[in-house]
Each structure stands twice: as C-alpha cells, then as structure tokens.
Amino acid sequence: MYKGVVHRYRDHLPVDAAARVITLLEGDTPLIPLDNLRRRLGIPARWYAKFEGLNPTGSSKDGGMTMAITAAGAAGAKVVMCASTGNTSASAAAYAAQAGMICCVLIPEGKIALGKLAQAMMHSAMVLQIEGNFDEALTVTRQITDSYPVTLVNSINPFRIEGQKTAAFEIVDTLGEAPDYHFIPVGNAGNITAYWKGYKEYEKAGKSTVLPKMIGWQAEGAAPIVRGGRVLHPETVATAIRIGNPASWERAVAARDESGGHIGMVSDDQMTEAQKLLASANGIFCEPASAASVAGVIRYHAEHPFRKDEVIVSTLTGHGLKDPNRAIEISPAPAKV
Ligand code: F0G
Numbered sequence: 001m002y003k004g005v006v007h008r009y010r011d012h013l014p015v016d017a018a019a020r021v022i023t024l025l026e027g028d029t030p031l032i033p034l035d036n037l038r039r040r041l042g043i044p045a046r047w048y049a050k051f052e053g054l055n056p057t058g059s060s061k062d063g064g065m066t067m068a069i070t071a072a073g074a075a076g077a078k079v080v081m082c083a084s085t086g087n088t089s090a091s092a093a094a095y096a097a098q099a100g101m102i103c104c105v106l107i108p109e110g111k112i113a114l115g116k117l118a119q120a121m122m123h124s125a126m127v128l129q130i131e132g133n134f135d136e137a138l139t140v141t142r143q144i145t146d147s148y149p150v151t152l153v154n155s156i157n158p159f160r161i162e163g164q165k166t167a168a169f170e171i172v173d174t175l176g177e178a179p180d181y182h183f184i185p186v187g188n189a190g191n192i193t194a195y196w197k198g199y200k201e202y203e204k205a206g207k208s209t210v211l212p213k214m215i216g217w218q219a220e221g222a223a224p225i226v227r228g229g230r231v232l233h234p235e236t237v238a239t240a241i242r243i244g245n246p247a248s249w250e251r252a253v254a255a256r257d258e259s260g261g262h263i264g265m266v267s268d269d270q271m272t273e274a275q276k277l278l279a280s281a282n283g284i285f286c287e288p289a290s291a292a293s294v295a296g297v298i299r300y301h302a303e304h305p306f307r308k309d310e311v312i313v314s315t316l317t318g319h320g321l322k323d324p325n326r327a328i329e330i331s332p333a334p335a336k337v
Contacts, residue, residue: 019074030054050170083137085108172207187222216252219242221242238268287322290317
C-alpha cells in the first residue's frame with residue numbers, strides 16, 4: 001500500500017528514524033500527457049503535466065508539509081504558523097489537524113481564493129487576515145515565530161524544500177530520465193528551489209543522466225526576479241503568486257543559472273488563456289497561477305521552438321476548484337432556458 005512521500009523517499013530525506021510520520025498520503029501525482037494541447041499548439045516535443053493539484057489538499061504544498069509537520073512534531077512543536085496566499089495555509093491547517101497541533105495562518109485580506117480560505121477554516125486553523133500583501137504577512141510571521149515557541153512552516157523552513165523535492169524524484173522515476181525542460185510558476189520561489197535540489201540529488205545518485213533546464217514564470221504584475229527589484233504592490237489575478245519579494249529569490253536565480261534555464265513573465269491574459277485551453281483541450285482544471293507553466297511553454301516555444309525529441313514537464317501546482325470564482329468569471333454564463 002502507498003504510504004506517502006516520506007515513506008517512499010525516506011533514504012533521500014532527513015527524517016529521524018523514531019519520528020511519527022504525519023501524512024495524508026500526498027504525492028504519487030500523475031504525469032499526464034498533454035497531447036491534445038500539444039497538437040493544437042503545434043508543439044512537436046513530448047509534453048507532460050505534473051498535476052500536483054491532485055494532492056490531498058489540492059496543491060503541491062502537501063509534499064513539503066508532510067516533512068515540515070513531521071519534523072515539527074519530532075521536535076516537540078505544539079503550534080505551527082505560516083503566511084500564505086492560500087495553498088500553504090490550507091495544507092498547513094490539514095497536516096496540523098492530522099498531527100493534533102494548533103495552526104495559525106496569516107493571509108492577505110480579500111486576496112486569497114475561496115476554496116483555500118474554506119479549507120483553512122474547515123481544518124480549524126486560527127485564520128488571521130492583515131491589510132497588506134503576502135510579503136508583509138511573511139515578515140510578521142517571521143517576527144512571531146522568532147519570538148514565541150511557534151514553528152514556521154513556510155518554505156524558508158528547510159524541511160518544506162526537502163519534502164517538495166520529491167516531486168522531481170517522482171518525475172524521474174516515471175519517465176526513467178529527467179526531462180529536458182521543467183516549467184514552473186514562481187511565487188515565493190520555494191518550489192523551483194525544491195525541484196532543482198531534487199533533480200540534482202537524483203542525478204548524483206545515478207537515477208538520471210541529464211538535468212533539466214529550469215524555466216520559471218512570474219506574473220507580469222508580480223515579477224520581482226524578472227524586473228530585478230522588489231515589487232512593493234504586486235498585482236495579478238493569479239493570487240497564489242501575488243508576491244513582490246520572494247523569500248527564496250537567490251536560490252531561484254541559482255536554479256535558473258546552474259541549469260541554463262530562464263525566468264520570464266506572463267500576463268494575466270496569457271495565464272487565463274492557458275488555463276481555459278488546458279481545461280477545454282485536455283480536460284485538466286488547474287488554478288490560475290498554475291497555468292503560468294502552460295502559458296510559459298507557449299511563450300517559450302514562440303521564441304525557441306521545441307524539437308520532436310525533447311521532453312517538457314509543466315508543474316500544475318494547484319487544482320482549479322481552489323478558485324471557483326475566477327473560473328466562473330472567465331467562462332460564458334450558463335444559458336437560461
Ligand atoms: N502555484 C500555486 C498554486 C501556489 O500556491 C504557489 C505558492 C506557487 C505556484 C508558487 O510557488 O511560492 O514555491 O514559488 N503559494 C504559496 C502559498 C506562496 O502561500 O500558498 P512558490
């Protein structure tokens with residue numbers, strides 16, 4: 001029986017042998033061929049979606065959260081806390097519930113998608129809203145967790161990165177080799193950091209012979225890495241990546257440069273278009289931020305056409321049901337009969 005990513009990849013993870021593993025059986029997410037989309041767009045390469053929206057709380061955060069909460073528990077933590085644009089709070093709340101811990105989440109008021117807020121509330125987290133953005137919420141969270149016996153479970157917690165790197169292991173285990181290109185949305189930059197770490201470790205362990213080019217995408221209104229400076233008032237419909245000062249900025253740049261990759265930006269319209277195309281052409285419903293890694297492929301292909309023998313993976317970080325309001329907004333209204 002499948003027992004979750006900590007159990008599956010224990011040899012590659014810093015888990016204490018005596019630790020009680022907190023899991024909701026996250027991971028083992030599918031790598032779905034995007035053949036319809038590929039044909040429609042005239043992209044000759046093999047193209048797959050790593051659909052992380054199929055995790056227990058509907059986002060890629062679960063792979064990291066099983067590690068963060070397991071490590072927190074092993075260290076005797078009773079209370080955990082995070083700042084979040086939504087998905088981290090949903091994941092932290094669920095895993096804390098499973099562990100019997102108290103979870104406190106700090107979110108930007110009015111700027112998190114409905115499904116994510118519902119999750120944090122249902123899992124009985126203490127939900128606090130600030131009149132400010134994610135970056136400000138993270139600053140406050142760092143101050144609180146530095147001063148009180150509360151464990152921070154944002155991706156600056158190294159166990160989060162350790163857990164999320166297993167998604168790269170899964171891709172290599174499924175394909176039998178690393179892809180040529182890995183496309184991924186970039187917000188606080190933990191996930192691109194984690195994937196790159198995972199790919200490098202697996203290559204070193206002899207599980208793959210190549211390393212992918214890491215191609216990250218920010219939203220135009222929240223693209224500090226692309227613009228080379230902090231964005232004080234980030235704005236995008238992709239609220240998950242509405243971030244102006246990513247905590248793992250340097251590590252994202254290192255992943256880009258070491259892999260010979262690229263970090264670019266896509267507009268809200270391009271993400272929306274890609275989200276609709278993926279849903280209508282391939283039957284996969286992802287959230288707006290996740291569509292950045294599909295919009296990114298379309299943009300990249302226009303400038304550097306992919307070849308037939310190349311393999312592309314796009315991580316779809318969150319499920320479309322996280323943000324139903326946005327989906328209804330961008331779709332034609334049901335006909336009255
Ligand atoms: N996609 C989704 C759906 C996300 O929720 C996030 C981040 C990202 C992409 C970007 O990942 O931050 O590792 O670069 N969400 C965080 C949160 C910030 O609070 O849920 P990243």
